[in-house]
Amino acid sequence: MLGRRSGLLLIAILLLSWEMTSRTGLVTSENWPPVSAILAGLVHETLYGDLVQVIGATLSRFALGYVIGICAGVIVGFTFALVPFVRRMFEPIIELLRPIPAPALVPPLVLFLGVDDLMKVTIIAVTAFFPVAINTMQGASGVEPIYLAVARTFRTGPTRVLMKIIMPGTLPYVLAGMRISLALALVVTVVSEMIAGASGVGYYLVLMQYAVRSADMYAAIFVIAALGFALNAAFLAAERRLIFWYAPVP
Amino acid sequence: MSRSRRAFLASIGAAIGVSALGASVRAQSLTKIRVGTIPIVDSAPLMIGIAKGFFRDEGLEVDTTPAPGGAALLPSLAAGQFNFAFANTTSALLAIGEGLEFKFVTAGCSTGPRGPDLAGLMARVDRGINSGKDLVGKRLAVNNRNNIMWIRAAVWVDRTGGDADHVTFVEIPFPQMVDALVNNQVDAAMVNEPFLTVGLQNHHDKVRVVSWPMSDTAPNGVVSEYVATKDYIEQNPRVIEKFARAFAHGTDWVLKNKGTPEWEQAVSAYTKIAPERLRGIALPVYDRVIEPQKIQDMIELMRKYKILKANLKVADLIYPTALKQYTF
Numbered sequence: 143m144l145g146r147r148s149g150l151l152l153i154a155i156l157l158l159s160w161e162m163t164s165r166t167g168l169v170t171s172e173n174w175p176p177v178s179a180i181l182a183g184l185v186h187e188t189l190y191g192d193l194v195q196v197i198g199a200t201l202s203r204f205a206l207g208y209v210i211g212i213c214a215g216v217i218v219g220f221t222f223a224l225v226p227f228v229r230r231m232f233e234p235i236i237e238l239l240r241p242i243p244a245p246a247l248v249p250p251l252v253l254f255l256g257v258d259d260l261m262k263v264t265i266i267a268v269t270a271f272f273p274v275a276i277n278t279m280q281g282a283s284g285v286e287p288i289y290l291a292v293a294r295t296f297r298t299g300p301t302r303v304l305m306k307i308i309m310p311g312t313l314p315y316v317l318a319g320m321r322i323s324l325a326l327a328l329v330v331t332v333v334s335e336m337i338a339g340a341s342g343v344g345y346y347l348v349l350m351q352y353a354v355r356s357a358d359m360y361a362a363i364f365v366i367a368a369l370g371f372a373l374n375a376a377f378l379a380a381e382r383r384l385i386f387w388y389a390p391v392p
Numbered sequence: 393m394s395r396s397r398r399a400f401l402a403s404i405g406a407a408i409g410v411s412a413l414g415a416s417v418r419a420q421s422l423t424k425i426r427v428g429t430i431p432i433v434d435s436a437p438l439m440i441g442i443a444k445g446f447f448r449d450e451g452l453e454v455d456t457t458p459a460p461g462g463a464a465l466l467p468s469l470a471a472g473q474f475n476f477a478f479a480n481t482t483s484a485l486l487a488i489g490e491g492l493e494f495k496f497v498t499a500g501c502s503t504g505p506r507g508p509d510l511a512g513l514m515a516r517v518d519r520g521i522n523s524g525k526d527l528v529g530k531r532l533a534v535n536n537r538n539n540i541m542w543i544r545a546a547v548w549v550d551r552t553g554g555d556a557d558h559v560t561f562v563e564i565p566f567p568q569m570v571d572a573l574v575n576n577q578v579d580a581a582m583v584n585e586p587f588l589t590v591g592l593q594n595h596h597d598k599v600r601v602v603s604w605p606m607s608d609t610a611p612n613g614v615v616s617e618y619v620a621t622k623d624y625i626e627q628n629p630r631v632i633e634k635f636a637r638a639f640a641h642g643t644d645w646v647l648k649n650k651g652t653p654e655w656e657q658a659v660s661a662y663t664k665i666a667p668e669r670l671r672g673i674a675l676p677v678y679d680r681v682i683e684p685q686k687i688q689d690m691i692e693l694m695r696k697y698k699i700l701k702a703n704l705k706v707a708d709l710i711y712p713t714a715l716k717q718y719t720f
Contacts, residue, residue, distance in 0.1 A: 170574075170594060170595065171570075171571050171574070171594070172567075172570070172571075172587075172590055172591070172594055173567065173568065173571055249464070249467065252464060252467065252468055252471070252473065253467060253468075253471045254471075256468075256473045257457055257459075257464070257468060257473055337464060338459070338464050338468075339457065340456075340457050340458045340459075345458075349431060349458070349664055350664065351565075351567045352431065352432070352566070352567060352663075353431075353663055353664035353665045353666075354567075354586055354587070354590055354665060354666075354669055355664065355665075355666070356567075
């Protein structure tokens with residue numbers, strides 16, 4: 143019972159109790175539709191409604207912002223690790239900006255960047271940037287000193303040291319940062335869509351809520367959850383293949 | 393190919409080319425405008441007007457950006473992200489009082505002479521809430537503070553023996569208000585349609601409407617308008633006129649077709665509310681023109697409740713298009 147299946151079983155039990163409490167009237171609320179109605183709405187909206195196009199819009203924004211953010215994060219992380227002067231200059235501002243939550247950033251960004259994709263992709267990229275930058279910097283700075291010593295003994299050039307020692311050594315950290323960024327970036331994508339603009343799953347969610355169609359609203363929420371789960375699982379699979387040699391300390 | 397056939401094909405090609413060019417020229421001659429709206433029943437004249445082509449007839453191509461809530465619209469308007477925005481009177485006047493240079497360019501909605509109207513004060517049946525006096529020391533849910541819902545509710549509390557300063561106003565979004573009321577998280581709630589009717593249907597034994605603060609305190613009172621910035625108006629007077637005329641046409645259609653199945657389909661299309669839910673809900677009064685006295689009344693009310701400090705002059709705030717009567 144404590145095997146892998148137990149997780150799925152728990153989810154099934156929770157969904158069943160949701161269905162029961164709604165159907166029997168134990169919980170009466172417009173905002174607590176039966177799970178069967180949610181799934182029916184999901185199917186209907188996918189086949190006849192806008193849901194596919196809406197998800198596509200969200201995913202494309204997410205992908206663009208995420209890729210920009212992690213690339214910037216890797217570049218800045220390495221720069222900070224290899225050029226201490228740059229790090230000293232920029233670290234305070236990064237530490238000041240990092241704790242600001244995305245919903246607080248949306249209104250001032252709307253002022254300068256509007257309510258469309260530019261604003262949303264910017265905020266997604268900013269969110270994805272920080273975990274990757276910090277992890278990359280720590281990974282690149284924390285390469286085992288003995289490897290560097292061996293390289294020095296063999297008079298290895300700086301480029302080879304970077305490519306053969308520092309980068310592979312940093313990779314597990316970079317990937318860990320990217321996985322954290324993945325979850326955060328998806329959340330921020332949806333949140334930015336809920337606050338401003340008129341496309342994507344976040345907006346669809348709010349629209350369904352105000353249209354008194356809570357089953358369709360929950361359908362959108364289920365889709366977001368499934369997306370996050372799938373993206374994370376795919377990332378883990380890729381990670382296992384890329385750093386097959388890495389055994390994190392348990 | 394024979395000469396005559398070639399000539400014939402050439403003339404066909406020329407005709408297609410000229411009409412394509414003409415079509416593209418016509419398309420390019422449409423002025424693009426961006427309007428910030430909220431996808432609710434109140435914005436029917438605009439949304440249905442667009443769907444019916446009234447704006448295209450005036451040479452305007454309208455890009456509507458529905459906002460999940462009104463809060464993002466006015467700052468975006470001030471920043472130039474929109475050319476026009478839908479706003480409730482109170483929030484618009486607040487923004488103007490803060491120094492943002494908006495003007496009212498078309499009318500929006502008002503409440504009727506009496507209830508049921510577009511928002512009602514709901515309470516649990518077993519709590520004995522009948523007047524403002526019963527709400528002293530209690531919690532009253534509004535969707536936002538310092539907007540039209542809040543101020544009308546506060547006035548009602550004061551006029552029915554209570555004191556708005558001693559009522560705790562709690563911000564809860566409309567879709568969650570009835571849940572909060574039923575679960576005793578608040579003692580009363582200022583609920584908008586269609587959530588009012590839906591709430592009464594789901595919990596008819598637990599909640600009831602105590603009063604209609606909007607029409608009770610201000611019969612035929614103004615609720616909303618469309619605004620634009622002073623700079624945009626000065627730079628684009630023609631566009632404002634066209635917008636106002638197309639909008640008036642939308643209002644005209646809505647007033648003539650309110651409650652019909654065609655109306656239900658049209659409203660359902662942009663709100664995504666199922667047509668059945670639209671039957672029987674209280675509708676706002678769609679105004680053809682703004683009545684300056686009503687805006688003046690709101691200014692005085694806001695100054696009395698100390699949310700507006702500036703002594704705004706109504707004449708400065710209303711652009712002539714909002715006062716013009718059109719016939720169709």
